[in-house]
Amino acid sequence: MQPVWVKPPQILNISQRTLHLWRVNLAIAPDDLAHLSTLLSDEEAQRAQRFRFDRDRHRFIAARGTLRQLLSHYLQSSATQIQFAYGAHGKPEVAYPKTDLTFNLAHSQNTMVCAVTQQHRVGVDLEFLRETSDILDLARRFFQPAEFAAISQLDETEQQQTFFRLWTAKEAVLKALGSGLAGLAGVEFRWVGDQLELTRLEQETVAPSKWLIQGFTLPEGMGAIACEQNDLDVDCFEWGQ
């Protein structure tokens, strides 16, 4: 999909039938960055200090600070009071205040995307497109035989695009599950026309057909959202407009 990013409403409400996808520009003015840095927890501030380059530190502060601001609108809580907990593979969730809100985020270069739902497991991935000479080798190693066969029939340009489309979809599913790359072999897709359909999901109670899989493109790259509930309306918001 080509998302139409709109200004969010003044009051953010999210129902169980809706998924909010946010796009955030992480290249922000120094004053704004200074403010966002005041929102971070001690652990986040320490992590920010470990980056060697200002660029990476600034992106991290912008991403974490904005995430806190964004979630605070849903949670009716101040940004600094929000506490995060982390799953076995590092998937963050809101630990405080108590909430059914779920979220997942991804960033690539100066863009962050964040998916938010009520109660549903959700994952999002974003990858900037990079020229990779051995794309077929990667596909052979990490994709299922039928997926590799489908990609190998394409011309070189389409192989790159299709590889990243499939990769972001798989990564979004793995992020929704919180299982990390160890679960990669248990996720399989097929193409139905130009749409990706999830056909196999190992060690999972929700049937593959129940999952929402939605790819999207940005000038910066390619992304995908995955959610265990497939009949949601997806609203796309631009942060800070």
Added chain:
Amino acid sequence: MNTQETQVKATLLNLLKNIAPDANFEALGETEDIRQALGIDSFDFLNFMIGINESFGVEIPETDYGKLMTLKDIIQYIEAHRT
């Protein structure tokens, strides 16, 4: 760390430098989560796994990726699995 482990570590750092040339390797602790510390994404991590396979002849099944978060994890894994 013995000589062999030191050599393994040097090779791993070289692989990571090719993948994330801007990252701060001097600050990377042996027990630190590599992806978080260096800011490398999942696609780069796959390339890192391929590099380990090609450099050490160790084939790492995907189900083991979750065990390989730190330099220490990976060095021990390579030492245990290479022939």
